[in-house]
Amino acid sequence: MITGAIKNKVDKIWTDIWAGGITNPLTVIEQLTYLMFIRSLDEKELENEAFENLTGQPVEKIFPQSEQGQAMRWSRFQERDPREMFDVLSRRVFPAIKQMRGGKLPELDADGNIIEPDDGAFDEKSTDVTAFSRYMEDAMFLIPTPQVLQKIVTGLEDLYEHDLAGLDMQGDLYEYMLSKLSTAGQNGQFRTPKHIREMMVELVPPTPDDKICDPACGTAGFLVSAAESVRRRFESTMTPEQWKHFAGEMFTGFDTDRTMLRISAMNLMLHSITHPEIDYKDSVSKQNNIAGQFDVVLANPPFKGTVDAESIHDNLKAVTNTKKTELLFLALFLRLLKKGGRCACIVPDGVLFGSSKAHQAIRRELVENHQLQAVISMPSGVFKPYAGVSTAVLVFTKTGAGGTENVWFYDMKADGFSLDDKRSETQENDIPDIIERFRHLDKEAGRQRTEQSFLVPKEEIAGNNYDLSINKYKKVEYVPVEYPSTAEIMADLHELELEITEGLAELEEML
Known part of the structure; x- marks a missing residue:
């Protein structure tokens, strides 16, 4: 979470952009994100150079080694005259990042113009072109004047140098900027908090050989958290083949917002995932025929609204005949997973107890035909200030042949932050307890229904129309007064x- 001092600095940068004539909040976010990405490329290059100097092993560079190529680095142009800096960014750097391939910027000629590669020069990295470059094709550099650019660059440099070391910069700063959008939380355009993402990753821990998907990826937060988990646990033992898999096909994301796709691609590239499968796709529509391809699905799909009945894929309607996105996405997760694949997803509470045929059908599918393992009820303040909806995390494994014996319920009361709009850090945090108990479900058998977590037999759930609300099974102890x-x-x-x-x-x- 970013502090008040950081917010004030961001607000100052925001005001400078508005004063320059850019008044659409989403455009402001896009332009800031481009500059953040450009700076982060230089940071990553500095890390590459430090590693090369330390080990003596050559490292593939991001920037061309020519004088023109090195002039594109943030550390080189930020101290220049505003007019020179504006010229470098608008005429060289921005066009160059739109043509990145394989995590590298293209070569420039003596006049600073991009040298087009020969046909087939990037065949080996062709997936990079589709994953990143195509979503930058319609990106535009809209900062109006050298003076406005200088204020933004100076403001961002101050933030990075003095306030944001070690933070999840791409996510936390983006999350705060989204709070300025009037549509935040209505179109699903807000991040799942990082600590909630990390908890969900721990519940379905990915391995270096897995393929991971988020079919409503937004800014790719779940994919980044999964990547960080894999690196943390397996970095010292991964084979070259596994690293190649990690850099590309391991991670797949879909979204219907091209702005989100651009931000996703940039975010993933900064985490060494140079050619992920990031695609423009309406996940629940007939244009998406992907099935049985993924080992892990992590998602916080859209909760609100419905989709056009004619566009919904028939095999999703066969599972739950509805137009509600939260139900259709659950059916989609099952279709996307391989047999034995695991899913951790966020659903609104209505999915757990809704009485319609569609609600009951998807719950019955999870309980009877697959292995539903856990229902973790979260407090309503988890997504504040963007939304106050009560939610839960479902954890299940696709089997196609049942396997649910007992479902584990947990009543999360605290997530380490206050549950008001400020979301200040607190000592109360159930997340470590959730992860520990989930890993040792054999010890949960003796717990009473009055405790914070307990197991419920499948037969009892089936007898209650597959109701998955914790309040249906939790017992309250009344102390006589x-x-x-x-x-x-x-x-x-x-x-x-x-x-x-x-x-x-x-x-x-x-x-």
Whole structure:
């Protein structure tokens, strides 16, 4: 979470952009994201150079080694005259990032013009072109003047140098900027908090050989968290083949917003995923025929709204005949997964207890035909300030042959942050307990329904129309409270009345 001081600096940059004539908040976010990405490329290059100097092993460079190529680096142009900096960014750097391939910027000629590669020069990295470059084709550099650009660059440099070291910059800064959008939370354009993403990754921990998908990827937060988990646990043991898999086909994301796709591609590239499968696709429509391809699905799909019934894929309607996106996405997750594939996803509470045929059908599918493992109920403040909806995390494995014996329920009461709009850090945090208990479900068998977590047999759930709301099964202990008798209360009232009368008499004497 970013502090008030950082927010003030971001607000100052935002005001400078608005004063320059860019008044659409989403355009502001896009332009800032481009500059953040350009700076991060230089940071990554500095890391490459430091590693090369330390080990003596050559590292593939991002920037061309020519004088013109090195002039495109943030550290080289940020101190230049505003007009020179504006010229470098608008005429060289921005066009160059639109043509990145294989995580490298294209070569420039002596005049600073991009040298077009020979046909077939990037055949080996052709997936890079589709994953990144095609979503930059319609990107535009819209910062209007050298003076406005200088203010933005100076402001961002101050943020990076003094305030944002070690933070999840791409996500946290983007999350705060989205709070300025009037549509935040209505179109699904807000991040799942990083600590919630990391919890969900821990519940279905990916391996270096897995293929991971988020069919409503937004800014690719889940894919980044999954990548960080794999690196943290397997970095020292991964084979060259696994690293090649990690850099590309391991990660797949779909979205219907080209702005989000651009941000996703940039975010993933900064995490060493140079050619992910990031595609423009309406995941629940007939244009998406992908099935049985992924080992892990992690997602927070759109909750609100419905889709055109004619465009919905028939095999999703066969599972749950509805236009509600939250139900259709659950059916989609099952279709996308291989047998044995795992999913952790966020759903609104209505999915857990909704009484319509479509609601009951998808819950029955999970319980009877696959292995539903966990329902983690989260407090309504988790997504504030963007939304106050109550949600839960579902964890299940695709089997196609049942396997649900007991479903584990957990009542999360705290996630390490206050549940108001400020979301300040607190000591109360159930997430470590959730992860620990989920990894040792054999120890949960003896827990009572009055405790924070417990197991419920499949038969009991089936007998309740597959209701998955924790309140359906949780028992509340009522502690008897003894109140004074009526006679005692009346005696106390009379005593008070006498005290008041005596007090009034004393006041009258004083007058």
